[in-house]
Amino acid sequence: ADAVTLKFSAVFPAGGQQGDGAVQLGKYLEEYSDGKIAFQFFPSSQLGNKIQSLEGLRNGSIEMTEAAATDLGNFSELWSIFALPFLFNDGADAIRVVSDPRVAKILNEDAEANGFKIIAWWNMGERSIINSKRPVNSPEDLSGIKIRVMQSPMLAKAITAMGATGVPMAWGEVYTAVQQGVIDGLENSPPVIAVNKFYEVADYYSLTQQFIIPDPQMISTKVFDSLSPELQDAVMKAGEASQKDFNAKWEKAVASDIQLLKDKGVQVNEVDKAAFRKAVQPLVDEYLASADAKTKALYDTIVTVRDGG
Amino acid sequence: MITGVSLIALLFALILIGVPVYVSLGFAGAVGLLVISMGQTFGDPFIAIPQSLYSGIGFFPLLAIPLFILAGEIMNRSGITDRLVKFSVMLIGRWPASLANANILASMFFGGITGSAQADTSAVGGVLIPAMEKEGYSKEIAVAVTASSSTVGPIIPPSIMMVIYGVSVGTSIGALFIAGVVPGILIGLSLIATVLVLDRKHKFPRRTGSIPMREKLTITKDAMWPLVMPGIIVGGILGGVVTPTEAGALAVLYALIFGYGIQRSLTVSDLPAMLRRTAILTAAVMLIISCAKILSYALTVFQMPLLIGAFFQSISESPIVFLLLVNILLLVIGTFMDGGASLIILSPILAPIAVSYGIDPVHFGVIMVLNLIIGQGTPPLGLCLFIASAIAKLPVERGAKAILPFIGAEVAVLFVVTYWPWLALALPRYFGFVV
Amino acid sequence: MRPDRIIELFEEIVSVLTLGVIVVLVLVQVFFRYVLSSGLLWVDELVINLMVLLVLVGAALATRNGAHIDLRLIVNGLQPWLRLVLKVLGTLVTIVFLLVLIWASAGYAYDSRNLATTMIGIPLWLAYGTIPLGGVLILYEFLKLTVRSVRDGTFNSDEVAP
Ligand code: NA
Ligand code: NA
Numbered sequence A: 001a002d003a004v005t006l007k008f009s010a011v012f013p014a015g016g017q018q019g020d021g022a023v024q025l026g027k028y029l030e031e032y033s034d035g036k037i038a039f040q041f042f043p044s045s046q047l048g049n050k051i052q053s054l055e056g057l058r059n060g061s062i063e064m065t066e067a068a069a070t071d072l073g074n075f076s077e078l079w080s081i082f083a084l085p086f087l088f089n090d091g092a093d094a095i096r097v098v099s100d101p102r103v104a105k106i107l108n109e110d111a112e113a114n115g116f117k118i119i120a121w122w123n124m125g126e127r128s129i130i131n132s133k134r135p136v137n138s139p140e141d142l143s144g145i146k147i148r149v150m151q152s153p154m155l156a157k158a159i160t161a162m163g164a165t166g167v168p169m170a171w172g173e174v175y176t177a178v179q180q181g182v183i184d185g186l187e188n189s190p191p192v193i194a195v196n197k198f199y200e201v202a203d204y205y206s207l208t209q210q211f212i213i214p215d216p217q218m219i220s221t222k223v224f225d226s227l228s229p230e231l232q233d234a235v236m237k238a239g240e241a242s243q244k245d246f247n248a249k250w251e252k253a254v255a256s257d258i259q260l261l262k263d264k265g266v267q268v269n270e271v272d273k274a275a276f277r278k279a280v281q282p283l284v285d286e287y288l289a290s291a292d293a294k295t296k297a298l299y300d301t302i303v304t305v306r307d308g309g
Numbered sequence B: 001m002i003t004g005v006s007l008i009a010l011l012f013a014l015i016l017i018g019v020p021v022y023v024s025l026g027f028a029g030a031v032g033l034l035v036i037s038m039g040q041t042f043g044d045p046f047i048a049i050p051q052s053l054y055s056g057i058g059f060f061p062l063l064a065i066p067l068f069i070l071a072g073e074i075m076n077r078s079g080i081t082d083r084l085v086k087f088s089v090m091l092i093g094r095w096p097a098s099l100a101n102a103n104i105l106a107s108m109f110f111g112g113i114t115g116s117a118q119a120d121t122s123a124v125g126g127v128l129i130p131a132m133e134k135e136g137y138s139k140e141i142a143v144a145v146t147a148s149s150s151t152v153g154p155i156i157p158p159s160i161m162m163v164i165y166g167v168s169v170g171t172s173i174g175a176l177f178i179a180g181v182v183p184g185i186l187i188g189l190s191l192i193a194t195v196l197v198l199d200r201k202h203k204f205p206r207r208t209g210s211i212p213m214r215e216k217l218t219i220t221k222d223a224m225w226p227l228v229m230p231g232i233i234v235g236g237i238l239g240g241v242v243t244p245t246e247a248g249a250l251a252v253l254y255a256l257i258f259g260y261g262i263q264r265s266l267t268v269s270d271l272p273a274m275l276r277r278t279a280i281l282t283a284a285v286m287l288i289i290s291c292a293k294i295l296s297y298a299l300t301v302f303q304m305p306l307l308i309g310a311f312f313q314s315i316s317e318s319p320i321v322f323l324l325l326v327n328i329l330l331l332v333i334g335t336f337m338d339g340g341a342s343l344i345i346l347s348p349i350l351a352p353i354a355v356s357y358g359i360d361p362v363h364f365g366v367i368m369v370l371n372l373i374i375g376q377g378t379p380p381l382g383l384c385l386f387i388a389s390a391i392a393k394l395p396v397e398r399g400a401k402a403i404l405p406f407i408g409a410e411v412a413v414l415f416v417v418t419y420w421p422w423l424a425l426a427l428p429r430y431f432g433f434v435v
Numbered sequence C: 001m002r003p004d005r006i007i008e009l010f011e012e013i014v015s016v017l018t019l020g021v022i023v024v025l026v027l028v029q030v031f032f033r034y035v036l037s038s039g040l041l042w043v044d045e046l047v048i049n050l051m052v053l054l055v056l057v058g059a060a061l062a063t064r065n066g067a068h069i070d071l072r073l074i075v076n077g078l079q080p081w082l083r084l085v086l087k088v089l090g091t092l093v094t095i096v097f098l099l100v101l102i103w104a105s106a107g108y109a110y111d112s113r114n115l116a117t118t119m120i121g122i123p124l125w126l127a128y129g130t131i132p133l134g135g136v137l138i139l140y141e142f143l144k145l146t147v148r149s150v151r152d153g154t155f156n157s158d159e160v161a162p
Helices: A016-032 A050-059 A069-074 A077-083 A091-099 A101-113 A153-161 A171-180 A190-195 A221-226 A229-263 A274-290 A293-306 B002-016 B021-038 B045-057 B060-077 B080-092 B098-111 B117-135 B139-152 B160-169 B173-179 B181-202 B213-238 B244-262 B270-301 B304-315 B319-336 B339-356 B361-377 B383-392 B396-402 B404-419 B422-430 C003-034 C043-064 C080-111 C124-151
Strands: A004-009 A037-042 A064-066 A116-122 A127-131 A146-149 A165-168 A185-188 A204-211 A215-220 A267-270
Touching: A004 A016, A004 A050, A016 A037, A016 A116, A016 A190, A016 A229, A037 A229, A050 A064, A050 A069, A050 A116, A050 A215, A050 B045, A069 A077, A069 A215, A077 A101, A077 A153, A077 A293, A091 A101, A091 A116, A091 A229, A091 A293, A101 A116, A101 A215, A101 A293, A116 A221, A116 A229, A146 A153, A146 A171, A153 A165, A153 A204, A153 A274, A171 A185, A171 B173, A185 A204, A190 A229, A204 A274, A215 A221, A215 A229, A229 A267, B002 B021, B002 B270, B002 B319, B021 B045, B021 B270, B021 C080, B045 B270, B045 C043, B045 C080, B045 C124, B060 B080, B060 B117, B060 B160, B060 B213, B060 B244, B060 B270, B060 C003, B060 C043, B080 B098, B080 B117, B080 B213, B098 B117, B098 B139, B098 B181, B098 B213, B117 B139, B117 B361, B117 B383, B139 B181, B139 B361, B139 B383, B139 B396, B139 B404, B160 B173, B160 B339, B160 B361, B173 B181, B173 B213, B173 B244, B173 B361, B173 B422, B181 B361, B181 B404, B181 B422, B213 B244, B244 C003, B270 B304, B270 B339, B270 C003, B270 C043, B304 B319, B304 B339, B319 B339, B319 B361, B319 B404, B339 B361, B361 B383, B361 B404, B361 B422, B383 B396, B396 B404, B404 B422, C003 C043, C003 C124, C043 C124, C080 C124
Parallel strands: A004 A037, A004 A064, A146 A165, A146 A185, A204 A267
Antiparallel strands: A064 A215, A116 A215, A127 A185, A127 A204
8 A cells, every 4th residue: 555644744944953853753754654654844834834734633634743832722721831931840851741641641632632642742942031131130130121922821921020021023023123123032942042043133141941831743633543553553653752862852952052152152141040930920820720620630730740749 | 746737737727818816826726625635635625725815814924015005005195196206307307218217216216105016007107108198208118118117116115025025935024125125226227227228219208498496495395205204114124113014004104194294185084995995905915825825735735845946956056047047937927927926836935945055035035026026017917017008098019019128127137136146135234134 | 775785885894994903003012012112912913813804805895896916918819709718717717716715714614613812812713704704705796796797798898897
């Protein structure tokens, strides 16, 4: 029989950490299935943005995609939990927690009910603030600094609660906006800051590490369920291999990209996060107070696993 | 590959038999989805139709399109055309072929206010075609000068086409706007040069009278208000005060202040009429680009971007050859296809290839837009030529013949800009938009 | 009032109001950013959904006003019988496309009936539903123009519709 073709739709470009990760995932899929799976990688939103790709998975018209855990919040409230600031200690910790059977059970069940079968988790690191004004050590330092925020209520509100002025802006305009002084900075992980050359327009990268949002790699449940047990097994094995491979490379990339930022003249500083945690705590409390029972149960489980329970 | 090429052939066939461009794009795309649904599929590929429409329209940076159309519409209705034409006539003075050159200059000024070539053709052409005929120019020359010069509109900022390219490639729209300034001026100068060369043979009418100093002052003063607007747009973006979308909103505000406050030529009842016309123009443009996304989706599933990339690589590894091929391809496509649709379908395919050849994506955007707008002045689908011919009541074929030397001049500028990237990139580099 | 006039009024009012609101919202956003040094988080999401409404309903108005771009030059130069064949073909292609558009987008809106946008929670059936709504209006306008042109004998004329 012909090989099963799996289209992998991504918003990130070919090349770079994620692009290479997708290509490697494809190699694993082809290898573990003895060539019975043909992998096609569509980078740079060629087949659509994140929401379209996820809708494609639900529908079955697109077989595979990757997204931030928060993106699944468009389909189920549960996932908005990943927008909570300082939820994990760091990116590697997040991967450990979501891979723990207790947490994984809740997440997988919910994802599969919505049409997504998670086959791997990629560590996307910690998102920190880079700006052109001054090093940030405390919430007071962020006062009056305009930081680009994403189109998500919690992600946006948290930046404001941390003391900055949150300005929503399309990603494509951010570089020019910082360069021209329309805004003072943004928040993202070291590899993203480095590859987009933000070191040319902003000099202070403060390791505030407010958001830690891992990316699930997913296959459509419609597709997965129609595969033979042997191919299903190959897909899960490929996912496992991809998670291990990508996360090891990611850790190295973060270290070398922080060094790169320093080499480019960016002042990188460690931050005592206590004051920032305190500043956003009311937001977290408010979120949990209004969250449904399922979300609260997930939060409790995450906290238990995170704190070594 | 065969499926992809067949879909493009179907698209051209539909356009050529007179099917509306948006339907041609959407139908060819839907046929592609049908083919996909007959192969290996786990779901319903037709979901790509509503997805393409929703995401093809609902994307924040695209808001710049209705805003710039509306600003142009308000300025137009406030009577700026007359002011800009008078100012241009005054500046050209007693040059040879005075009115033809004033026509070109007026379009360059006008281009700083509208983002669309067609708006320029109807506005400036509406005033200057009859005026040129009255002075003794042939209808052919009046049409040729008007149609060719109005194509500077989408090169000089603001520009709807630059917005579409920027959005589909993910390049800074501000950088693209700024990169268009010098090539736009060069196109204008090349057209003036063409008029002057033709004048040696044809001896076009030349103005003799002079304008009294007092009147010159009034004309200049009157023209200043409309001429400040491009300053707000370009200056606002260069100075880092606004994003291109915000510049569009400010342009609307400025136009309203001008029309209602300064000029006082607009009434309250003009407002819904201007909004209505803008809504229609916006819908026509954006329905085309969002339907183009349907076809683009199908072509992507058929792996066309990869295949075309491999095709170019197999021909030559030289960027010079690549750019030559792209220019020829786009000049041909520009004569058949709507510019916005061409950008939606082709720029995601061609821009990454261009980058792999070491070409700057902003430079490549200027090249693509230049190519595609040149086609607006030529048949078969040359809207500027159609509009200008309609104003002059001249058969399109006769206008098409007269426009050839002007198209030649534009193609010459295109090649200079293609092979001398500095012309496009110097300004954005100086202001830090391009690294 | 005639039903057609009511439809026209609906298209005009929706287009004009939507565009007006979009302009005001973007200006308010600029004001917030520069004068008050902050941003309104809900504006972007509302504005892009209004854009979809504007374009789909505006497209019906554009159909009514013959403002969609097409290329008649080549067809007009052909023999009348061939022109008629192509015109019928083109009309069928348009109808088929619009029907597919309405069907596919209605299904899309229906499938998303339990979901909402993230910032302000616009129900997706409403946000996506503007697409089939616009499709139906465009189809109505197109059929009306076609029937009218058949009746008054201008269906195959080389005159461009006003
Ligand atoms: Na322009
Ligand atoms: Na002109």
